[in-house]
Amino acid sequence: MNYIIYLRVSTKEQGKSGLGLEAQKRDIQLYLDNYSPTPYIVLKELVEVDSGANSNRETLTEAISFAKKYDATLLVAKLDRLSRKVSFIAKLMEDRKLNFKVATMPHADPFQLHIYAALAEQEREFISKRTKAALAEAKARGTRLGGLRTKTNERNVAKRKQADDFAKSLWPIIEPMVKTSLAYSEIAKRLNQMNVKTANGGVFWASTVSNIVKRMV
Known part of the structure; x- marks a missing residue:
């Protein structure tokens, strides 16, 4: 296959x-x-x-x-x-x-x-209408919708800091392998063999290692 x-x-x-x-x-x-x-x-x-x-x-x-x-x-x-x-x-x-x-x-x-795709499309359409209705109601009550964007930005900043801190904590392990020109896929393999987990508790891929390197270099 x-x-x-x-x-x-x-x-x-x-x-x-x-x-x-x-x-x-x-x-x-x-x-x-x-x-x-x-x-x-x-x-x-x-x-x-x-x-x-x-x-x-x-x-x-x-x-x-x-x-x-x-x-x-x-x-x-x-x-x-x-x-x-x-x-x-x-x-x-x-x-x-x-x-x-x-x-x-x-x-x-x-x-x-086909049935699953049709049901998923209907669900997305309903969610879109529900979101628009909720925003309209909030606006009618005088709620400042811009505050929602502020909270989202704050969460994004917190996530970036968390990712930076995680990269720094792993850098002493990853840096020596990077300096020996190991492929990112091989570095990911070794981290998985060492039972090191990603920030989300998952396994490493070449893209995960690449992201850490970009944050640190």
Whole structure:
């Protein structure tokens, strides 16, 4: 079984930090270890930073082309990594030359995926309307909506400081390996072997190590 892996995050900040990517890689590896026919080969892994509402994504188009060209299965962590539009998911399902799998729904057939996409789209539409209604009510009561942005900024500053502090605490371990020109993937492997956990309690990936190095260099 051959795979083309497609990963997507919505913001550049998530792409740089590895946030989101780490969880997707974990779910995909769980699928490969527990549900994939064996032996399997990952032919290519592609990462894109773009909104799921955008159906004209260059890297996704490239991933689909690779999957068709090499008769490989396009593998994503979650259905919304492909798209947040049920019409786009339906279009992919109609393409007889393309086979794709969703890691977190390993046993789902095309019909079930279609239903899930439709329900998810309805839920997002409802949440959007509910949020707009809540903001309108807050504005009518005289609530200063700008305060919400201030609190968000404060949380972001706190998160950045936490990430900086975490990077500093690990730097004595990572710096010697960086100086010997070890690949980030190898450094991540060694940290995992040492049972060192990320700030979120997860495992290390090359992107996680890269983010720490960028903070310290």
